[in-house]
């Protein structure tokens with residue numbers, strides 16, 4: 001699919017809205033459900049990866065320095081990473 | 096040449112489904128549809144029809160099996176009636192929105208309770224928003240012809256929609272009529288192979304009936320609506336070509352003695368044939384009365400309908416279903432809204448009758464027409480008139 005989902009017109013859909021491209025759920029922006037987002041103070045981070053393991057969206061990725069950030073395209077703002085982080089790196093901030 | 100043979104209409108429908116080389120039949124027996132699926136089961140068991148017959152435990156499963164079958168590109172048929180159609184209800188929407196060309200005979204039956212196996216149109220009308228093409232027939236020959244047409248309409252790649260053929264339970268399904276069945280070669284020439292464009296195929300996998308978040312649902316529904324409205328072009332073309340091949344022509348709105356009429360009665364289904372006799376009688380008495388029947392209920396033939404009633408003074412509509420607590424019969428309320436925007440619209444009088452198999456005789460139709468004409472003059476405070484109820 002060359003167009004983003006919010007650019008697709010009704011004429012772009014396959015008959016019966018059949019999906020012909022595998023994995024296109026990755027284009028689904030779950031991030032727009034969010035009312036809060038995680039913000040990080042990585043000075044306390046021990047890189048244990050618990051936040052990544054517990055994230056229900058599997059949207060936490062390791063950056064170049066090895067810290068775990070949230071991909072805000074998918075992050076639903078559930079706050080589980082904030083709850084699970086043993087060193088309180090994460091705080092939830094209103095959008 | 097095809098021979099005219101006396102047979103039960105249900106059996107004739109089974110025969111035309113066989114002639115159409117149907118690949119899959121999945122159905123659950125329910126009165127008054129039973130003889131259709133029984134006959135098909137026999138044909139498959141006797142090896143006369145090389146099809147997969149899937150017996151199921153309910154109509155919900157029957158329609159679900161039809162989804163899977165049609166999705167593989169197999170020619171798929173089922174039949175039901177009344178409560179069975181209601182049990183399928185949620186799956187009907189899936190069939191149309193997934194654009195699966197399934198053909199289904201509905202032997203129209205009243206809905207419980209009280210339990211009734213007899214005919215009216217309450218089951219058919221409850222399906223009017225499901226996105227299926229709905230065609231009403233009046234007798235056995237029309238049922239056979241339109242079942243054949245239904246496969247071609249449904250599977251046309253410009254359509255790809257499921258089609259219901261509505262025939263009145265018992266009054267059509269169980270009568271023995273002279274039926275002209277086509278030859279196999281004629282059917283083969285008329286009905287091309289099913290060529291479903293995006294079938295389930297392990298070499299080219301697709302996902303069907305998937306999740307549609309708010310960002311795409313409106314587009315999906317609009318695509319469906321545009322397609323159903325546009326299907327009328329193909330329906331007209333298929334009926335035209337059927338006429339050329341078999342010399343029997345079908346139209347979305349059928350007129351009977353409508354020329355120079357100032358009053359028209361509107362009916363759907365088998366009671367139209369009795370109504371014609373009444374029209375003949377009243378025409379004989381010099382009254383300018385005609386009959387119109389809506390054959391194509393979905394997509395609704397707005398253009399043809401408006402054209403058919405543009406010069407008349409009074410339109411008397413008979414519904415065989417009640418929209419409880421609503422504006423009257425479902426057919427009449429749609430007709431009122433179809434005509435509201437028109438400058439020269441007739442007086443419209445709404446009658447509901449023929450519920451749960453209650454007969455309307457020739458004299459009964461005469462009474463409906465006469466009191467309809469009177470109400471058109473004097474007006475009425477009622478949303479609709481109920482015909483034949485004992486006070």
Ligand code: SF4
Nearest residue numbers: 055075076078079081
């Ligand atoms: S807030 Fe929830 S969704 Fe977002 S990164 Fe944390 S755990 Fe994942």
Ligand code: SF4
Nearest residue numbers: 045046048049051085
């Ligand atoms: S859970 Fe906390 S400490 Fe562990 S990697 Fe995530 S942010 Fe760092």
